[in-house]
Amino acid sequence: WFERLMTTTQQPNLEDVGSILAKPTNPETATARTPMWRRASTKIRTSLVFTKATEEVRVPDCTLTALDGFGELLETRPLHRNDLLLDSDEIRDLSCFHLNERFGLSKYTSKLKIGGVQACDAFSWTTQALFLGDKVDSGKGFPYYKMVRAGVRDTLHFDPHDPASAAAIVSCGGICPGLNSVIREIVMTLWEYGVRKIYGVIGGYKGVIEPQNWITLTPDMVKDIHRMGGTMLISDRGNPPHLDMARMLQEKNVRQYFVLGGDGTHKGAMQTFDCCLEIDHECAVVGVPKTIDNDVPMFDQTFDF
Numbered sequence: 001w002f003e004r005l006m007t008t009t010q011q012p013n014l015e016d017v018g019s020i021l022a023k024p025t026n027p028e029t030a031t032a033r034t035p036m037w038r039r040a041s042t043k044i045r046t047s048l049v050f051t052k053a054t055e056e057v058r059v060p061d062c063t064l065t066a067l068d069g070f071g072e073l074l075e076t077r078p079l080h081r082n083d084l085l086l087d088s089d090e091i092r093d094l095s096c097f098h099l100n101e102r103f104g105l106s107k108y109t110s111k112l113k114i115g116g117v118q119a120c121d122a123f124s125w126t127t128q129a130l131f132l133g134d135k136v137d138s139g140k141g142f143p144y145y146k147m148v149r150a151g152v153r154d155t156l157h158f159d160p161h162d163p164a165s166a167a168a169i170v171s172c173g174g175i176c177p178g179l180n181s182v183i184r185e186i187v188m189t190l191w192e193y194g195v196r197k198i199y200g201v202i203g204g205y206k207g208v209i210e211p212q213n214w215i216t217l218t219p220d221m222v223k224d225i226h227r228m229g230g231t232m233l234i235s236d237r238g239n240p241p242h243l244d245m246a247r248m249l250q251e252k253n254v255r256q257y258f259v260l261g262g263d264g265t266h267k268g269a270m271q272t273f274d275c276c277l278e279i280d281h282e283c284a285v286v287g288v289p290k291t292i293d294n295d296v297p298m299f300d301q302t303f304d305f
Contacts, residue, residue, distance in 0.1 A: 062078070062079040063076060063077070063078060063079060064076070064077055064078070064079040064080075064083060084130045085130060085144075086141060086142070087141075088140060088141030088142075089141045089142050089143070089144065090141055090142075090143045090144065091127065091143075091144050091145075091146055092143050092144070092145050092146070093145075093146055093147075094145050094146065094147045094298075096147060096148060097273075099157055099282060099284060100157070102277060102282075103282045106157050106158070107155040107156070107157070108155060108156040108157075108158070108159050108160070109154070109155060109156075110152070110153060110154055110155060110156050110193070111193075111194070112152065112189075112192055112193050114152060117151075117152055118152075119151075119152050119153055119154045120148075120149050120150070120151035120152060120153060121153070121154075122148065124148060124149040124151065125146045125147065125148060125149055126146065126147055126148075126149045126298070127144055127145065127146040128144045128145050128146075128298055130144065145298060147298060156193075157284065158255050158256065158284070160190075160193040160194035160195045161194045162255075163196070163197070164253055165197070165253050165254075165255040166195075166197035166198065166199055166252055166253055166254050166255065166256075167190050167195050167197070167198045167199070167254065167255065167256040167257070167258065168198075168199040168200075168201055168208075168214075168249065168252065168254045168256070168257050168258065169183055169186055169187070169198070169199070169200050169201065169217070169233065169258045169260070170200075170201040170204060170205065170207065170208060170233065170257075170258070170259055170260065171183070171204065171231045171233045171234075171235045171260040171261065172204040172205055172235055172236065172237065172259065172260065172261040172265040172268070173204075173235060173237060173261045173262050173264065173265050173290070174235065174237075174262075174292065175230050175231060175235055176290055176291075176292050177229075177303075178290070178303040179230065179231035179233075179235070179260060179290070180222075180225040180226050180228055180229075180230070180231055180232055181225075181226040181303070182260060182288055182290075182303055183200070183217075183222060183225065183231065183232060183233065183260070184222045184223070184225050184226050186258055186288075187217050187218070187219060187221075187222045188219055188222070190256075191218075191219050195256075197216075198216065198217045198218070199214050199215065199216060199217065199252065199254070200214070200215045200216075200217045200232070200233050201213060201214055201233060202214075202215060202233055202234050203233075203234050203235075203236045203238075204234075204235050204236030204237065204238055205236065205238055205239050205240055205245065205265075205268060206236050206238035206240055207233075207234075207236070208240070208245040208248055208249070209240050209241075209244045209245055209248050211248070214252070231260075239268055242268065242271040242272045242274075242275045243275045243278070243279070245272050245275070246272055246275035246276045246278070246279055246281060246283075247279060249272075249276065249281060249283055250276070250279060250281040250283075254283055255282065255283055255284065256283070256284050256286065257269075257272075257283055257284065257285045257286065258286045258288060259272075259285065259286065259287050259288065260288045260290055261287075261288075261289075261290060262289070262290060262291045262293070262295070262296060263291070263295055263296055265287075266287045266289065266296075269285050269287050270285070272285060273285040289302045290302050290303060
């Protein structure tokens, strides 16, 4: 299972520079893989073959360099699997609700092409970072969590060319670097997919229930906002009733709702999604994590940290 983890998630990432070009692999059908790891400019190839649990697990031939708190070398030795995962550690799946489960299967072929980037699928996972240290196997183990990775897909749930549907973007919580860049890229990418009705909500969650605070976003409008500080949508910390927000999304026929914020904002986004289901509104709620506190689980860093 350790090899399956490495093959499907590309983690732990033992390259000097991470790659987004890795092709996801179905662990149920894959038989072998020969990825490349680079360490100290030395290229090493190693074959990963899925083995039975009773067989010895092979790990990449990499070196672990341990330093003390003052940066002094403590030891240099081969990296062992138990440096990353103990026998008692667990990888737990955090399942994400899919609209297919409620509204039925809907598949549209994506026409978006990004050079060199492989489409993600159900076997494209991301996990919490595995950490090193003086870990003692007490038998209790440490739970790491994994989720399906966000990214380009071969098929879409919504028809991006549907003129009746729309997308909406809102930023909540505190101001942080990069907000305008994220807003810009969401608009540009939606436009590339074919979406032509894109709203920006002024004033955070409070603005969602105020129709006068909804503005139309286009590539021309956002093309230079990444040069500006703050957020063009004006962030706010208010939190009106989530059912009211869900009803406004339904009234505007918003099918894709992008929420930029931290842990509290994402809790609110989940509550809004639950309310959308309550009123039978088919809407994908997409959380874009930001934080200056580095307190969003599952993320080593966000666009602000």
